Amino acid sequence: MKDFLKDLLLYISSFVPMYFLIFIRLIVEIINDNLSFNILNTLNFVTLLILILSGCFGLVWNVKYSTLKEMEIEITFQQNITERHFLGYFSLFVFFAIPLDLSYVSVYCVYILVLVMIGIVYINNSLYYINPFLNLLGYNFYDVEYIEIGSNEKKKAKVFCKGNLIEKGNTCKVKIKNEHFMFVDKDKL
Numbered sequence: 001m002k003d004f005l006k007d008l009l010l011y012i013s014s015f016v017p018m019y020f021l022i023f024i025r026l027i028v029e030i031i032n033d034n035l036s037f038n039i040l041n042t043l044n045f046v047t048l049l050i051l052i053l054s055g056c057f058g059l060v061w062n063v064k065y066s067t068l069k070e071m072e073i074e075i076t077f078q079q080n081i082t083e084r085h086f087l088g089y090f091s092l093f094v095f096f097a098i099p100l101d102l103s104y105v106s107v108y109c110v111y112i113l114v115l116v117m118i119g120i121v122y123i124n125n126s127l128y129y130i131n132p133f134l135n136l137l138g139y140n141f142y143d144v145e146y147i148e149i150g151s152n153e154k155k156k157a158k159v160f161c162k163g164n165l166i167e168k169g170n171t172c173k174v175k176i177k178n179e180h181f182m183f184v185d186k187d188k189l
Contacts, residue, residue: 004123006058006061006062007123007128008058008119008123009054009055009057009058009059009061009062010058010059010062010128010131011119011122011123012051012054012055012058012119013055013056013058013059013062013131013133013134014055014122014130014131014132014133014134015051015055015115015133016051016052016055016056016059016133017132017133017136019048019051019052019055020052022044022048023045023048023049023052026041026044026045026048040104040105040108043108044108055133059131059133059134059137062183063134063160063175063183069175069176070173070174070175070176071148071149071173071174071176072148072149072171072172072173072174073146073147073148073149073171073172073173073174074146074147074149074170074171075144075145075146075165075166075170075171075172076145076146076147076154077144077145078142078143078144078145078159078165079142079143079144080140080141080142080164080165081141081142081143082135082140082141128158129141129158129160131160134160137162138162138163139160139161139162140160140161140162140163140164140165141158141159141160142158142159142160142161142165143156143157143158143159144156144157144158144159144165149171157182158182159174159182159183159184160182160183160184161183161184162184165184166184172184
């Protein structure tokens with residue numbers, strides 16, 4: 001259950017930029033008297049605040065304070081692939097966030113259902129690396145080949161690293177989300 005909650009919060013964190021865009025849009029609409037505070041708009045505000053806060057909490061929990069297994073690895077190959085996933089996903093935010101009029105119950109329900117469907121695919125397929133919020137916070141995403149210290153077996157993984165990854169051939173400590181996804185722990189280099 002704990003792992004599912006961490007996965008769910010990591011998924012929610014991937015949409016924090018979109019939630020923020022929608023939140024700002026709602027504030028601007030209310031300031032310009034285009035929206036009033038009714039039950040649905042109040043529900044929108046509360047939902048967006050909960051999603052933003054839980055997404056931020058989930059990201060911090062997964063990256064900094066997680067009890068994920070740690071290991072030391074030697075990177076034998078690395079390729080920064082941040083741009084492959086960031087722009088496509090971020091354009092989805094803009095496309096999804098800007099034209100929606102969440103002051104209608106039907107649009108709000110469709111919005112929630114789309115997020116649920118994307119979440120099911122995201123979690124079931126371990127698409128943790130598709131997270132523009134991490135990219136906006138300065139994390140880069142890499143495909144790496146590595147050897148675990150004390151082993152000769154070469155493995156592949158997807159790695160998030162704040163800033164640039166270390167030079168090929170150097171060792172680093174990582175926090176493992178699963179066998180093929182990890183965070184570089186630069187605090188322990």
